[in-house]
Amino acid sequence: MFWHVFKYRLKCLLRDRITLFWTLIFPLVLGTLFHFTFGHLTSDAEGFEAIKTAVIDDEAYRGNTPFQEVLQALAEPGRDQFLDLVIVPAEEAERLLDEGSVVGVIRVGEDMELMVRRRGIRQSILKSFLDTYSQTMNTAQAIAVENPAASFEPRLSFTEEISFSGAKPDTNLGYFYALIAMTCVYGSYWGIRNTMHLQADQSPQGARRSIAPTRKTRIVLSDTLAALVITLGEVSLLLTYVHFAFGISFGDQLGLILLTSLVGSASGVALGNVVGTSVRGDENLKYVVLLIANLTLSFLAGLMWAPMKDMVSQRFPLLGYLNPAALIADCFYSLHIYSTLQRFWINIGVLCLITVVLSLVSAIHLRRERYASL
Amino acid sequence: MLVRVENLVKRYGDLVALDHFNLEVQEGEIVGLLGPNGSGKTTAINCILALLKYDKGTIDVFGHPMKPDAYESKQNIGIVMQNVAVFRELTVYENIDYFCGLYVEDAKKRKEYVAEAIDFVGLGDFQTFFPHKLSGGLLRRLNIACGIAHKPKLLILDEPTVAVDPQSRNKILEGIRELNRQGTTIIYTSHYMEEVEQLCTRIVIIDQGRTIAEGTTTELKSMINGGETISVEIYLLESERLAEIRQLPHVNRAHYADHLLTVHYDGGEHNLLGLLDYLKSHEIAFNKVFSEQPTLNDVFLEITGKQLRD
Known part of the structure; x- marks a missing residue:
């Protein structure tokens, strides 16, 4: 039963071309634009004449x-x-x-x-x-x-960029990390779609599924897994694309990169679940709320202006820790820049916590057994 | 008793949607819930299906209280909703297979059931079509197939023929009769009295959330004073003859105006033959003859003072 529901949910979501465009094609196009815009600026600004x-x-x-x-x-x-x-x-x-x-x-x-x-x-x-x-x-x-015996080495280099992991810091990488974070958070569009088809008061399909003798938990888990698999696939595609096409580096710790993508995607899907179950109103209102949330989170994570993420974490550290997009971007940044993983694990831990809290909130709403009106 | 609803009260704020509503459905019946739009039919169905909270009353299905986790009862219920409840991203076959799979785990058995359902609603040529490629009638048939594929013992159809062409409507109604012949008990809601009259073995008329009348078609029609009405075109009818006609058996009232004799009966059989015999025996020449049986609308009109389709 679980795999039956999962299989068809996967089909349903993969055939939703509009959501697929916004969650996959849009980030790929945006990544390409970033490359041709900021990549060019980088060579001009940082290529010292x-x-x-x-x-x-x-x-x-x-x-x-x-x-x-x-x-x-x-x-x-x-x-x-x-x-x-x-x-x-x-x-x-x-x-x-x-x-x-x-x-x-x-x-x-x-x-x-x-x-x-x-x-x-x-x-x-x-x-x-x-x-x-x-x-x-x-x-x-x-x-x-x-002291005539002392030797003296003249200094020919005056300043040097230092990276703990040996990688060369590049401010423009922030844009790509924020873009990947945005793609993870865009998993919320799959999450909200699932919730529309789960609740009897949101769609006839939700009503029909509520009447079936299948435990709701099983349907929710199957649907969520399908959304997670798709989001993770999209993030992996984007990572592969920007790495091989534009040479964007994510460090060499593949397992941790995948872990970040997984936890990031899960937080995105959970965000969509929460908006889909908590916001009272019709489908359009829910989508507007989610769109605003996603844009705000991505902006604060530095998608539109890379230094924003650091500015937020310096001036409003709590806000930085509550923003899944900023945490995801920072995970990638930590993996690339730092030789130690302390900052990375803190980010992953907070992301997991956020995902669990969001999932609990939506579970409470989905547990409602009967509706006041349909 | 398959379904028993007692004193069901459902309020939406100040609006009382169901006002001590009662319903009993026996195994093998086709029970029609007839009422105008907004009378509480769909609300009653949603309460029976444990989708809606209600304020008061009890609902038992298959002898057990109906609750959201009454999985055993739910296993034997099929629902065809007023709004088409299928996934636009899945084909006809996939939709039926998906919903059937929520009831039937055995893949082999499910495959047989899905094939039977497709055959039953006549969608064999459209299995690979996506819902948006289907006409309104075919879409309704798909909606029905999704509700019946798992072979429920109790099938609830909520206005399944809304916006359906006559051909598809006949196909749907014939399909429902066939399901009933195969042993499925049916609850059918509609505001089309002709459908309910044709299809249902028992009819419950609802208005403003209350059951106002209940019985077979004949029983319901016998509840009202009005019976058959016969109209005859006659060039000239003397008043003495009209008085004699008023004395014929079962005649409730009769009047003659504009060359048209109208006779209202309050029951009886073969009234038309009796009237025509009288006219022939008194050598009264007549032209066209019309006979109208009372409808459920007349019943509704008699009880509530308003038309069923108001």
Whole structure:
């Protein structure tokens, strides 16, 4: 009986093209749009272009071998190239600066001198580099005078992104994690559909099923399992798509990724069950309430603006912990970024708790044996 | 006694939907619940099926109190609802199989039952059709198939012929008779008096949540003063003859106007023959003759003072 109900529920849901569109096709399209929008922005914003700089070729420069070595290292062609360097006489350097062909001109001396024609981020970076170099050299000279035996390694890299798991942090990943969280939460549309066909006061099908000599618990569990299987399948498809098509990384812990998808999907279906059983009114009203809930949860999880999730968790931590979408997104983020799983397990634990509470609330409503009106 | 409903009271706020409603259904009967829209027929059915809460009264089905968890009783009940209760995403075959499967676990047995139900309602050529591809009549037949596939002992049909073409309606009514012949007890609700009259062995007339009359068609019609009415086109009828006609057996009243003699009877048999014999024996020339039997609407009108289809 259980599998009979499950089999036909699965068929019913899979043939519901409208819900299938919103829960599967829509996230796939959204993921593709994210890739072509944010992926492009990422390469522009994060692809650092070497700063075009002129160094005046004079006696002071030629006599400062350590500085020459530093400049050579920083101008080394490749992904980490910091400076695009030209060594030219003073007049030529000024001409290039006036033309705008270089960002700044460095005159080597006891105090390093930087000439710029305008203010900007690249000019500030150059200034910061020269200041740091001067301070470092002064410190090194002081150490050498006080302790000649000490060795000193010049610092060529000033800042570095650190990831506990060794993965490279990428703010745009937040959008994809929020998208997957949204897809999990969209399992609620399957949940609400099930509840419409479970309650005698919501549909003739619900009435006919209520009259049958089958225990309601059995029908509810079969229906819920069907909704869960479909949602999990959709989330897995989306994960596979964004991973292989767009190279979105989820870390290498496949089992935990699947666990997140499973618990996330369950929380989504449970959310739909609660709205379908608790909201008094017709089908349209229930769907409107669910739509608003889903959009709000997804927004707070960073779907529309990635930093929103962190902002909420910093300013309203409780709200962050009550939002299944934010918890799901954070699970994926934790798996990708952190080497320890403490944060991941806390998120999973809270998600499970939310799912259980939502399921209990809908079970209480579904347990109603007779209706006041049909 | 298959169904016994005693003093059932159901209120929707201030509105009393069922007012001490009583019903008894014996095994093998086709009981018709007849009443205008809003009279409480569907409410009564929903209470019997343990779907609706009610304020007062008792309901026993198959000798046991009817409750939501009365699974043994439910096993033997079939329901055909007023609204078509099928899944639009499942084909004709799948819908019948699904609902039958809620009653019959044995897959082999279920397959036989489903095939029989499809054959019974004549949907053999439409097994792979989805409901939205079916006409209104075929959809109603599918609705019936979903309710009867598990071979219930008690079948409740709530206005199963609403918005159905005459061909499908006849098919449905004939199917119900056949089910009854096979041993199924039937409760049939309708506001179509002709259907109820044709089909039911016993009729319960409901109005404003109360049972106002109950019995066979003949019993119900005998409850009212009005009997058969015969009208005869006569070119000229003298008043003496009209007075004599009024003295014929079972004549309640008679009048002549606009060349039409109208005679109301309050019972009796072969009234038409008696009247025609009188006209012939007195050499009264006549043209067209009309005879009207009293209807259940007349019964309803007599008891409530309003038309059944008001």
